[in-house]
Amino acid sequence: MNSFDYIIIGAGAAGLSLANAMGKDSFFSKKSILLLDKNAKQTNDRTWCFWEKGEGDFDDILHKKWSSIQFAGQQIDQKYPIAPYEYKMIQGLDFYASMFKKLDEYPNITFLNEEVISVTNTATVNTVKTANNTFIAATLFNSIFDYKEALQQQKYPVLQQHFIGWFIKTEQPVFDPKVATFMDFSIPQRGNTRFMYLLPTTAHEALIEYTLFSEHLLKASEYEEAIKKYISQKIGVNNYEIVETEQGSIPMTSYNFTSKNTSKQIFIGTAGGWTKASTGYTFKSTQKKVTLLIQHLKDQKPLQNFGKRDKFWFYDLLLLDILHRRNGLGQSIFEALFKNRKPQLIFKFLDEETSLLEDVKFISALSPMPFIKALLRRIF
Structure with missing residues (x-):
């Protein structure tokens, strides 16, 4: 049985950011840390965007940034300069590569590409089993998200930010690469909160997402037809290449995920309620939570006391x-x-x-x- 001081389940934004923060802090230099994920993180499986003032920790891997945004609705269609903010975009593969390169520099951190099949907890130890191994740790950071947990309660509503996006390339220079369309509500709402999200990276290339804040998902064909119609009618293009696609569903709820935390286990990322409930934005919120969690650990405060309602x-x-x-x-x-x-x-x-x-x-x-x-x- 393999023993560690800390185990982190999940090498997503939260798990990798936490591992890196622990690796570069001398407080944890004598602690053994295991990071587990069933995915080797070698594909571009997602895009993260966030706004930020000035230079940031991830500027070296930015795919694109914008100094202006556009908002469109039923009555307005306007561009806004956002200084001192910039709207920034990171592709998943660039983030993973950057994080793993940093983790390689920390001899006390081990990454294993193994799927977790069970987690058990006692008052003194956490036991994590994979198909090939059993690991124990005094402290566990768990990013396994159980959607059913939020849906089974009635006290707090649960919506989803759900979307399908196409990265397209056009023959003609139809995009303004200086302006990101933050929300375009000029499309039919059909009783929901629906908008288009357009991030041009060049005059010929852009990510276009059909996004909803609602309770239920749509059929894939509904998202795709809406994107086709938007490209044709709003952008005025019929000939284009779909280079990549992405889709996702992010929970939007004020449900108290921290209620599951114990003295030996804390949930992180979406599983820990780190997603901004009203918008679905997760990346920047995660960086803030990681900073707070590192200090919480260094102050040796009870894990179950991490997180607060304000x-x-x-x-x-x-x-x-x-x-x-x-x-x-x-x-x-x-x-x-x-x-x-x-x-x-x-x-x-x-x-x-x-x-x-x-x-x-x-x-x-x-x-x-x-x-x-x-x-x-x-x-x-």
């Missing part, structure tokens, strides 16, 4: 309550924000960095009645 958790909850009851209101909510407030304030609010006065300014851009009703339902 005003932003409650703001997210109210929005999700609204969209769960009346999913078609999403377009008008986001359009009111971009019509009445600068994107810099929107980004700061979504980064959970605003003061109470800034919160009031942000919220006052919206029609109050849906939020008042959601608040009253929560109180009573």
